[in-house]
Amino acid sequence: MSNVRIKMIQLTIIVVGFNLAVGMNACAPFESISSSNLSSESFSIDSFSKTLYPVIEANCAQCHGTVQNPLFAVDDKDKAHDVLMSGSLVNLTSPSQSFLVSKLSEGHNNFSAEVVNDVLLQISTWSQSLNEFESKKPSENPVEFSAASLSSVLLKLKAVSHGGALTQEEWNSMNQGGVSQNNLKDLVKNWIDTPEGKIKMDQYIRLTLNQNVSLNDETDDIFQSLRNSKFQDNLRESFTRTVRDLVDRGRPFTEIATTNRFAVTTALLSGYAWLENDDRGRNDDFRKLIDNRDELKDIIQDSDFTDWRFVSFQKANQSGLAKFSNLAALRGIGNNSTIQTLIPRVGYFSSLAFISRYPTNQDNQFRNLTNQTLISGLGRTFNPSDNTEQPLEVGISPDHTEKGTQCYACHRMLDPMRLVFGKVMNYNSRSGSVFDEDLTSFAFDGYVSPMSELDDLGSAIADHPKFAQAWVQKMCRAFNTSGCSVTDPDFQSIVSNFIASNFNFKEMYVDVLTSNLVTGASASFTSKVVGFSVARTRRNHFCHSLEARQKQVLLARGRTPASFDSGNVICSDGNLRDKVNAIGEDQTQRGVETVVNSYPLDTFTMQALERTCAGFGVYFVNSNNGISTSENDLEESFDLLTRYVAGLPETHPRHSLLKEAIRLTYLEAREKHNMSASDSLREATTLACSAPDSISMGL
């Protein structure tokens, strides 16, 4: 925000305050906006509102402003702009190459040539105005992109890839060795290979592949009988471990959709067994099926939730799994075993977690499951403007959708695809068959492939030409909390490298992290158009960071910390648990293409952070958990709070200032308010924990 804009806000607040003080009616605060204090993003939105928006509002809003994705013609112009930009529906570098233009040119919805020309003209005008805005002198555009400092870059990269505090050694290595893309990459590679970094990466994968099932929700779930936190953790962890194994072995990341080698526990095998070798209630609503709690609860052991191994599932006509309650037999299935199953287990979309999260029913008939499969793997949902030819018309229910309608435009692609689920399972997600077509077809976003079995769906996703782009975009959003422009040269370069590396996920992950798209070290096309902002922490990141930093503190004090676990241990502590729940977390939502991870730093969030940090103070000012309570160790404690809890290495420009603030806070509490040494340290800890550096990701 420019100084000019800040002054304007200050003036507005003063006027309101002045009016209140003198008892006059105050007017609503309002900022006078001129082009001189607009960001590129604001300018782009403003220009879009005056150029393209009226045309699409008039011609497209009936569908794309209400129910039809992509929703680029909604009433909210900011949202419409975001959808157009993040979905690359317009090309502002080369307007005639815009997806929107080509779609209309191909005859989408039979728009007239005048409409097509008008759309092209308006995109061109928008593009031209943006170019003129960008070309103005910096003095005329005071909030032009300003490059992030090295410290901001390093703080952000460590926060999003590891969660711990940037150490002095790491700071020195960059300052003394000079910053190059390669040594930045080396640094990040070190971070992501630590337990903290691996868990962080696992969290991103779990979230984007929709393995984050929560049995505490009132959502439908298959395994009510095993409704406990251990089984929930197993569900969430299974495919994440599967992907981790693929990544660590350097396998192409596309195998997330084709692998039949899953990480499982005995408890999970019991779950898989239940779905295919127990006939009770097969035709009931699946929620009624498992009242078998009593059959398992007395025999299942803690070790059944921790005996992880890899098994390869192989489709067969007879299940090789023992009865779900025959735990002895299931325990005997060793590492690297091959198990025959009636339902093929292939790819992320057939895991227990995924099936539990998106159960189907008589009405839905696997449509939601299919849609979420595409969202998870390719980052896109069905779009009526997608004119990919679907060669087969099987499975399209005439009583559900009528030919020639907007609905049909999606169902002609979706309905044939869902058949591969219904060939191997019934609406209760149990083995069985509700469809029997031999041949169907995958047709989505420009790619067509014949399908017969569930495996073919995985292969189609793996082979899809947009797979690489989808995953680069997913990582971009994970690190930035906003999408990148897919026409950005930096973005496209990463996509090309990802493909060239045979889909080496780790390399791509590092490429995205260290690119200008994420660091903001210099301007990218994305930062010019979409803008660049400091990412706010979310509950999962905040909790992860507290734990990673606690480990650093204990190591610095010569203690041996517990091995880094889930990143949620501290936040489960009674001093924090209730408060931290009020902080927003990364999540996926049904039918939404992107992970929802951007929350306003609003009042409730600030209060929750404040109270959580106060709770953290109680937890952390304890020699076993964090800092010493001895007044002899005060200097050490102040230093540890600054370096690790707030995450500022000794030579960081704000280190000494913050450390002094921590010291003064302690003294104020101790001397002015006669608090105990421990309580005074808690006040100091609260300050360090709630400082802007602690609750941002790369300030």
Place this chain on the structure above:
Amino acid sequence: MKKKNKGFNMKKKNENLDQKKLSEILEMDRRQLLLNAMAAGGGIALRSLLTGLPITFLTHRAMAAGEARYMVYSSSGSGDPMNANVPGTYMENFDHPAVWRNPVDINLGGTNYKGAAVWNKLNSEIKANANFFHHRSNTNSHNELAAVMTAFGAVRTAAGNQAEMIPSLVAEQNSSKLGTQIKAPLALGSTLKYQGKNQKIYSPQGIKSLFPTNLADRQIAMRNFRTQQLDAVYKNVKEQGTAAQMKFLEQYAISEAKAKVLGENLANALSDITGNTDADRMRTAAALLALNVTPAVTVRLSFGGDNHNDANLAKEVSQHESSIATINLLYDALKSYNIHNRTTFAALNVFGRTPKTNDKGGRDHHGNSSVMFSFGPDIKGGVTGGLELDERTKRPYAQGINSTTGKTDNPDINANVTLHSAAKSLLVASGVEASKIDKLVLDGKVVKSFLK
């Protein structure tokens, strides 16, 4: 554009301020300014500053129809006999508790209707704007509360990409107009999803723990001290940082200041909360709305609950008594904050219960007859829709409705979409723009006679 002009005029009005003094003021810490102004202005001033809304807006007692409203929304998955004794139920094949066997006149919006005497215990100001909307929820399954709250998917988010619950749509549509601290509704007792995400259900005590009432002076002083210290640490970045840094710190400072003041005020407002009773929830709801924390709050009131087994309908009687008293308490609390004329209340459950009692004295599930009880500044007192005996089952079913008169004669609203119409009418009465309503609720019609 109007706002722009107002801002410009506001600046001009103050051109006479001493320039030197203005410069000094400009250098003052903005957070302190906020706090000073809040302290000087009292409650209304506080809310004006917190919300950015002018005092004239906040003190305007009778807002025009179509203004954004706050909402308190009660919903129960138990399937509640709230439908069983309301005006419109004194008819053939209907059992009522002995104490209410003889109906009394209940004056709703100036017209008398026959109903159980307990409904007459509603505050007369409530009754003036209270409406009983007979409809069919079309389900007999407890599990479908969430579906009913979206009128089976007909209520949509503004983006149109997913179903939205009624109170969540009110929040989505009204939050920016009301300038609330958070956009999402807050759940204090009923299941709630907002834009597809399950919302945490807060207990009054849980909120109290987030905004503690018993902070010692030294704790408050320490929080202020910490704020001062952090201001000093980040002063340089606030002034000379990158645009992204400055934007972040700006938001941090504003939200932190708001949280601090809100915390103190909410703590005071919640000081009487001692438990998690329905009364505590209503007091908490009123405080959250009054302090402009959220546009909507959900609660859960019972008028008999899942009363299959309810000898002499004793549970039904006692819970009617207590819940109507709780509604009066809510109204009093809203009135004490002067937002009773800016708040809509609605109670709408997963289904109603059978008119005739069963052999255990209670009532069974009855998706063909449910009622939405609501009141608010834009709601016209009365009864919407009505019941008629179904030929086959001999049970009263909710009938189709005429969207102009609200009666069952000449209906143009099919009985099966009366739930949708109730939702649609309620949303418009809560300030959702009528011009958008057909895009936001994909079936049913607004009942004109429901609205003032």
